[in-house]
Amino acid sequence: MIKIRTKLLIYFATLLLIMVAVSLMLYQNNKNAVSEYDDNFRRFLLLNEITQTTNAIYDKLTLYIIEDSPELLKEYTKNRESLIQLQKQLEDLKPYSNNIIQIKNYENMISSLLEQSDLTVLSFESGDIDLYYDNLFETELISTFIHETTLMLINEELTDYHQFYESMVEKQRITNYMGIAIIFASFIISTLFAVWFSTGITRSISTLNTAAHEISKGNFEGKDVQVSSKDELWFLSKTFNEMKRNVRQLVDEIQENSRLNQALKEMELKSLQNQINPHFLFNTLNAILKTSYIEGAERTGQLISSISTLLRYNLGNLNKTMLLNEEVEIVKEYFYIQKSRFGDRISFEINHENIDLSIPIPCLTLQPIVENAFVHGIEELEEGAKISLEIYQQEDHLIVDICDNGVGMDERTRLSLLKNEHKKMGTHQKGEGHSTGIGMQNVRRRLEIFYQKVDVMDIISSPGEGTIIRLKLPIHFKEAKDD
Numbered sequence: 001m002i003k004i005r006t007k008l009l010i011y012f013a014t015l016l017l018i019m020v021a022v023s024l025m026l027y028q029n030n031k032n033a034v035s036e037y038d039d040n041f042r043r044f045l046l047l048n049e050i051t052q053t054t055n056a057i058y059d060k061l062t063l064y065i066i067e068d069s070p071e072l073l074k075e076y077t078k079n080r081e082s083l084i085q086l087q088k089q090l091e092d093l094k095p096y097s098n099n100i101i102q103i104k105n106y107e108n109m110i111s112s113l114l115e116q117s118d119l120t121v122l123s124f125e126s127g128d129i130d131l132y133y134d135n136l137f138e139t140e141l142i143s144t145f146i147h148e149t150t151l152m153l154i155n156e157e158l159t160d161y162h163q164f165y166e167s168m169v170e171k172q173r174i175t176n177y178m179g180i181a182i183i184f185a186s187f188i189i190s191t192l193f194a195v196w197f198s199t200g201i202t203r204s205i206s207t208l209n210t211a212a213h214e215i216s217k218g219n220f221e222g223k224d225v226q227v228s229s230k231d232e233l234w235f236l237s238k239t240f241n242e243m244k245r246n247v248r249q250l251v252d253e254i255q256e257n258s259r260l261n262q263a264l265k266e267m268e269l270k271s272l273q274n275q276i277n278p279h280f281l282f283n284t285l286n287a288i289l290k291t292s293y294i295e296g297a298e299r300t301g302q303l304i305s306s307i308s309t310l311l312r313y314n315l316g317n318l319n320k321t322m323l324l325n326e327e328v329e330i331v332k333e334y335f336y337i338q339k340s341r342f343g344d345r346i347s348f349e350i351n352h353e354n355i356d357l358s359i360p361i362p363c364l365t366l367q368p369i370v371e372n373a374f375v376h377g378i379e380e381l382e383e384g385a386k387i388s389l390e391i392y393q394q395e396d397h398l399i400v401d402i403c404d405n406g407v408g409m410d411e412r413t414r415l416s417l418l419k420n421e422h423k424k425m426g427t428h429q430k431g432e433g434h435s436t437g438i439g440m441q442n443v444r445r446r447l448e449i450f451y452q453k454v455d456v457m458d459i460i461s462s463p464g465e466g467t468i469i470r471l472k473l474p475i476h477f478k479e480a481k482d483d
Contacts, residue, residue: 007197015190022182029175033168044154046089051150053083054113058143061117065124065136073121080114087111106149113142208240215244260445303340306333321450324391324398324473325357327366331389334367338374345383346374352391359398359473362450368443369402369469377406377467393475400471408461417441417459440469451477 060076063069087110090103116139123132207225214222224244225237309330328350335348370387378385390401417440447456451474461467 011190011193011197015186018182018186022179022186026175026179029172033172036168046086047150047154050083050086050090050110051147053079053086054110054143054146057083057113057117058140061120061136061139065120065132076117076121080117083110083114102149102153106146106153109142109146109149113139113146116142204237208237211240211244215247221248260449263442263445303337306336309333320363321360322363322365323357324359324361324400327361328352328357328389328391331366331370334370335387342385345381346378346385346387349386349388349390351388355391355393355398357391359475360450360477361473362446365443365447365471366400366402369440369471372440373402373404373406373467373469377404377408379406381406396475398473398475400473402469402471403466405466408463408465408467409459410463414459414461418444418457447471 056079057076060072060079064072064076087107090107090110116135120132120135120139123135204225211222211225224241332350335350338346339348366389370389373387378387384405386403386405388401388403390399390403392399444457448454453474456472458470458472459467460470
């Protein structure tokens with residue numbers, strides 16, 4: 001992740017580097033131009049100083065011969081030494097001259113001048129008039145040649161300098177244009193970068209602001225905030241999206257718990273007020289009455305005992321935890337009562353051989369399912385109706401199957417019983433028995449809360465082929481839970 005501060009530092013460092021590079025390029029170009037100009041100017045001064053020194057040597061030599069003054073001889077000697085030094089500097093002209101031979105001849109002429117002037121002084125001091133006159137004439141002639149050659153060399157230098165000046169002006173113009181172009185390009189790039197950078201920040205902040213505004217209205221279903229840049233805003237958007245999901249999950253859990261708590265309160269109130277269904281009680285007492293006429297008091301007593309056990313269990317606290325074997329015993333009592341009513345029209349089977357039934361389970365779990373199987377599955381059958389309760393172990397679960405061979409149900413009804421539909425749970429809910437008034441969805445939701453799982457119930461059914469209500473109870477669940 002590259003931080004925003006790092007991006008800004010890289011941007012300003014790059015911009016500063018470009019400006020420094022342009023400045024150094026312009027400075028070096030100007031420095032080279034000044035250096036070349038100084039070299040040309042020094043060559044002009046050297047040639048001019050050579051011709052002036054040669055003239056001074058001839059003049060001092062002539063005055064010395066005329067006046068025979070030691071002071072003039074010293075000045076001559078001084079000018080002679082200066083010319084020797086200037087002759088040595090001619091080596092610097094060779095790399096810049098197009099005619100090295102001419103420079104070499106120019107050096108030879110200076111040497112001849114120095115030699116001829118020395119001969120003139122020696123012949124004068126020896127008193128040979130004809131000889132020092134000839135030597136002085138030769139010195140004058142060589143000085144004239146040097147002067148003419150100097151003018152020619154200066155003329156060549158001026159020609160070269162003119163070309164140099166034009167090329168230098170052209171180079172300077174190109175350099176200036178290049179510098180302006182680089183500065184203009186840097187300005188354009190800097191502007192585009194500033195626009196891109198500021199747009200990325202403001203767009204991300206605007207997106208976060210819009211998403212936060214939607215969340216403040218209670219809308220948690222919007223899309224996640226997406227930030228392409230890997231910086232602090234990306235981390236902020238990622239954290240914001242996680243926070244939104246956590247808040248949405250928390251709100252859903254609060255709503256679900258509130259709905260379930262409300263449903264449990266309504267079920268408990270309904271259990272206290274309407275658990276004794278008049279229709280069920282009437283049919284049961286009628287069955288007891290018929291039995292008392294047909295059979296002896298023993299069966300009547302047993303039937304009354306079953307009713308008492310069932311009513312006492314149904315009127316108990318709905319929030320209490322029971323064991324599975326207790327629920328099975330209540331189902332047996334319910335089976336006995338229904339068998340007394342319908343006789344051979346229905347049959348009941350309970351299979352749980354060698355199975356430990358001491359697993360906690362919410363109160364009133366099996367009986368409402370059996371009632372629903374009877375009321376909505378087999379009650380309309382004239383004969384051959386069958387309900388069975390099978391309990392067996394499957395891996396780490398205890399499977400409880402309540403099976404009937406009744407009318408079954410379509411897929412839409414099956415799915416509606418398995419989904420968490422946001423409806424108020426009450427006595428008019430679909431799929432309720434007639435003694436408890438507790439529907440299938442209520443049983444399923446109580447099991448989900450009790451075991452803290454969502455896959456505690458499954459329904460296998462199709463129209464005309466009966467129904468299997470399958471409960472999946474975790475074997476290792478040893479602690480009773482509050483609904």
